[in-house]
Amino acid sequence: MRHIVSRLIQAAIATFGVITIVFFVMHVSGDPTLLLVPEGATAEQIADLRHQLGFDRPLPLQYLAYLADLLRLDLGQSLVQRLPVSLILGSRLPYTLELAAGALLVALAIGIPVGIAMAVWRGGVVERGLAAVVLAGQSLPTFWSGILLILFFGVTLRWLPTSGADSLASLIMPSLALGALAMSTFARMTRISVLDELGRDYVNAARARGLSMGATVARHVLRNAAIPVITVTALEIGNLLAGAVIVETVFAWPGIGQLAMQSIQARDFLVVQAVVLFVSVTYIGLNLLADLAYTAIDPRIRGQA
């Protein structure tokens, strides 16, 4: 119980910290009004807007007003699109969630079997071969793997559409590009976790009873090895949302990452700020969830901490 409360407080502090950092980043250029006006505004319009948005008040007052707005979940009004920022964000979010789900599926479906195989066939050719795949996934920049996929499957073979979000087929390449890094993380975590479990007595006991290696792993080891992997899953979802900025730009995928980049070009900074806040707070929430799930699944942790 104490553990849960202290984690909740920690998450609240982090959320508050994120909001504060984003507020100061928006003010670091001096006058945030200039970040919000549409291009070609006159000096008079800018002054009007500065007053209207309250940027002529003292900084501490602005900060408190900002906190109050966010508390009411008010992300402001886009001055470029003349719509509430939350509405704009909400209309693009489903695409990013779809992409993140696709990438997560790729990462789990490849990463976990690869990790298990690396642990079970430790020290052999299989492990070396798979280790190379994992390492490559770790070092591949998503924009490069994305473009290579486009070159191969889109341009040369003409199997898949090279951009947009028109059909389920459009989801395949962005998911592969975005999922590669998470795949490597899952494979590494699963490998370590399964290796740890394979050394335990219950594995020897099961094998001594005549259970095959495959059955031992499937029935006993995986259940115990799953705990750290579940934690990593929550963290990886956060990373996938952040990685979407680049992948969505490569594939012209209309999610919040592309929205952020388009908003920078349109000088619509309230929207950019909203994307950063949204992803960061989601990240903190997932972190918290992972931690609490970890405690719920593994009773041993409750005693510690």
Place this chain on the structure above:
Amino acid sequence: MRRLPLSTLLLLAVLLLMAAAAFTAPWISPHDPLRQSLLLRLKPPGSVDPRQGVFLLGTDDLGRDLLARILCGARASFAVAMLSVAVSLVVGVSLGLVAGWVRGWAAAIIMRLVDTMLSIPAILLAVLTVAVIGPSFLSLILVLGLTRWPRYTRVAYASTLQVAAMPYIQASEMAGAGAARILLRHVLPNIAGPLMVVATSEFGLMILFEAGLSFLGLGIQPPAPSWGSIMSAGRQYVERAWWLTVFPGIGLFTLVLCINLLGDAMRDQLDPRSAGR
């Protein structure tokens, strides 16, 4: 110190070769990386022009030599990564040393700040900040340096706590050494190993961040070449000019792969128990 394995020496050799090529780019480059020529747009690798010579890796959408741009872009990559790692190393280690030495409230505040920074995805914070202050070489280094310090702080904090409890530290305290002297002369050398492992993996990440931000148009500004911006142009011409994305990508991938492998090797060297993990 144990002898370095052959594979590590090989990695170091590749990295040094790439660094040497990057820093001597202006002298070894076959062409001027900024020289445009509209008649030579999007020429495939190996094209020959009677007046300008061979374009070994082809030309880009403005008729500039790709090899020259990749070499020059490598220089930008190395420079940004080295300088931003230096900034984040100094900031992160200083905060970690202070937190580990003073403990109490100062440590609580610093470590909460670390948690907060680690919960904002670095690429997003960098995108927002660069967009606000305007993209340039300097803002790239400052933004990357000031967003990527928390991992050093974590390591420095934990190691300082450990080292500070050692008898030799107490001895030098009793001998009258001040906090700054103890931290710099006695604590820092003892925690340098784990910090170097973090710095190596951060170096690889910085290379990727620079390329990623430049790909998004928020890094090195044109016409100066960067691997990210070359590939961004390559995305546009993906149907006609595969070489624009393939070659800089090979450079980026090789560099990051070598750095990651070197980081793993360093960690194993420092902590043999982690070998093979």
